[in-house]
Amino acid sequence: MFAVKCIPKKALKGKESSIENEINVLRKIKHENIVALEDIYESSNHLYLIMQLVSGGELFDRIVEKGFYTEKDASTLIRQVLDAVDYLHKLGIVHRDLKPENLLYFNPQDESKIMISDFGLSKMEGSGDVMSTACGTPGYVAPEVLAQKPYSKAVDCWSIGVIAYILLCGYPPFYDENDSKLFEQILKADYEFDAPYWDDISDSAKDFIGSLMEKDPAKRFTCDQALRHPWIAGDTALCKNIHESVSRQIRKNFAKSKWRQAFNATAVVRHMRRLQLSSSMGQSMDSSHPHPPNSRAAQMQNQRNQANQDQANQTPNQTPSQSSTQPSPSPSQTRSQNPNAAIMKSFSVDSPHKDCKWTCMHPHTHKP
Structure with a gap:
């Protein structure tokens, strides 16, 4: 077939x-x-x-369906991805859109291998054009892509680091309903290993992720280096069952279309520059919009709770269409109301x- x-x-x-x-x-x-x-x-x-x-379904769906899932399982998955991407890089091919939705299981069997799909944004290095087009999927793109600097195959290694992060906690390392703030976090490589979600994860796993999610592409691990890290090549990946916490967070956090949407980010980067975000990230943004003390996972939960509370406060006799206080919008509706929504729409790739x-x-x- x-x-x-x-x-x-x-x-x-x-x-x-x-x-x-x-x-x-x-x-x-x-x-x-x-x-x-x-x-x-x-x-x-x-x-x-x-x-x-390939008939085994998407990566996240299979993890949620499992009854038992460990760091070692995540390590095995990432090793297969690294092996395939290392092969691509040696051929001079950069995928440029690595994300969980493009990782499929070959068949429904428990021991099925993982398969990389969707090469619509891939590019050959040395094809004559310097890679500088900002493309990919927002939460997985490397800082140098958003900064509109010439970039290399190192962008794929960053994306693998983001995927590994999510596989171990179930939520993304970068999150904000405001698109400019989301990109600000990525540009600064501003991520954390939040308690309690990372309390049971090994230091080796965190070191592995940090080696791939390195802001400076010159210092970032290559696929070959990552394949030799103890978390991949050794026995430092723990075998403790983390399925309950990871699957719960995946269910909560990955119905968001922003994390599935491919884009060309040129317009957003220009918009951010007009707002002087790139020159005053550490000043005006932090002073006027200080980061909350709680974790990103908690921040996402707080936004969901607020949305539910707003809907619950609606007058009982009013239907949604009659209510003077409209029901809290979905994440996609929220994005359509923020000032960057038109920009987000403008750089979405119109894929063939x-x-x-x-x-x-x-x-x-x-x-x-």
Whole structure:
């Protein structure tokens, strides 16, 4: 069985270079932890990408479904990702959009391997263009991407660090409903290992994450260095069951579309500069909007509690449409009301895949 990605040609108009880039990259790749492109077919109205079938579901879904989950499980997952990305980097390929939603299990079996998918934003190093376009998914992009500095394959290593962080606590290292503040946190590499969520996590795991989530890309671990870290190559990853706390936080924190949305951040960076965030982060922002003393996980919970309280305070006889005090908006609605919402919308990538359909095809099925 194969998976068929059916892309209407009308959706490709003006984006031909994007799909051509993805196909060219996929044709170069052959790795056990990367979803393979098997073939390509074309009709008058559609382009068909015949892909290797992966049927095990998304990373977060599988973790939540487990009854037992440990640091060692997370280490095994990250080792597979590192091995695949190290392979890409040695080929001169930068993925640029590594995130949990692009990590799929090969099959439903408990010991299934993990597979990297979606190379729509990938790029070949040394292709003649210096990589400086701010792209990726907001919570996973490296500081140098947001700073609009020329960057390298080190951006993938940062993203792997963010993924490892989430795998061990269930919530993101950077969070704010205000987009400018979110990017401010990332630019400063402002993250913490909050108690009590990290109390049962090994120092080795924290050291591993810190080596990848290093603000300076020149000091950041490469995939090869990360593969030799004791948390990956040794026996320092703990075997204590952390499923309950991690799965609870995943359920709470990852219905947020911001963490799933790919983007081109040029407009937001310019907006931040106009607000002088990049030159006065440590002064005006910290003085007028001091960070709360509680953890980011608690901050997210407080915002959810406030939303529920606002809705509960609605007059009993009023329907939502009648209420003079509108129900608390969802996170996506909140973003649409903040001053950066139009900017967030403006840099979302209009992917050539957004109108595509997936289906399964038996290997003996006639060509599309």
